[in-house]
Amino acid sequence: MIEFGKKLLRTSGGALSLTVLVMPAPTAQAASDIADLVRREEATTGDDIRFVWLPAVEIPTDHTGIDEFISRVVRSHVPHVKAAIAGPVAALVVDIFCTPALNASRELAVPTYMYFTSCAAMLALFLRLPALDEEVDGDLLEIPGLPLPLPASALPTTT
Structure with missing residues (x-):
């Protein structure tokens, strides 16, 4: 910085x-x-x-x-x-x-x-996380900015 x-x-x-x-x-x-x-x-x-x-x-x-x-x-x-x-x-x-x-x-x-020092894909994921918290109900997540869907299991759990 x-x-x-x-x-x-x-x-x-x-x-x-x-x-x-x-x-x-x-x-x-x-x-x-x-x-x-x-x-x-x-x-x-x-x-x-x-x-x-x-x-x-x-x-x-x-x-x-x-x-x-x-x-x-x-x-x-x-x-x-x-x-x-x-x-x-x-x-x-x-x-x-x-x-x-x-x-x-x-x-x-x-x-x-x-x-925010990271790659664009990580920034795209971080920007999308608040909405994902509300929407996640499947196995694959569509993240704008990422070329392929992300498996929901790749995200950390908050429980």
Whole structure:
């Protein structure tokens, strides 16, 4: 996502600024890796990209899986995200793991965009999932954007 931001900055003619909100990592190794990445980016981009470290939150220990863990950590950071984007902000760009931050941007009327790094077929599937949840009653699923029907058994169950 940072590389995408750099490209936007290069093509904006100085009309944009970029601020990256950094959530503290839940493990020492991940924290070290993220700090190294931020240092490298700050050294090469100068003032073009500003990194804002969000305050640490309590890390959940009673989660049932990685998806719940990520969701709860991001949800815990929402007040800090809200505070960080309360100033003049043109837009918020989040990745697929930060959807709980959408509530903060909605409350502040800040346009939000989802940065989705995947192939077109996966994007087509994700866009179709809400309707599939209502419609699934057969063995094969027609997904616009996919060349062949998808077996329903290939999708994860939610029960």
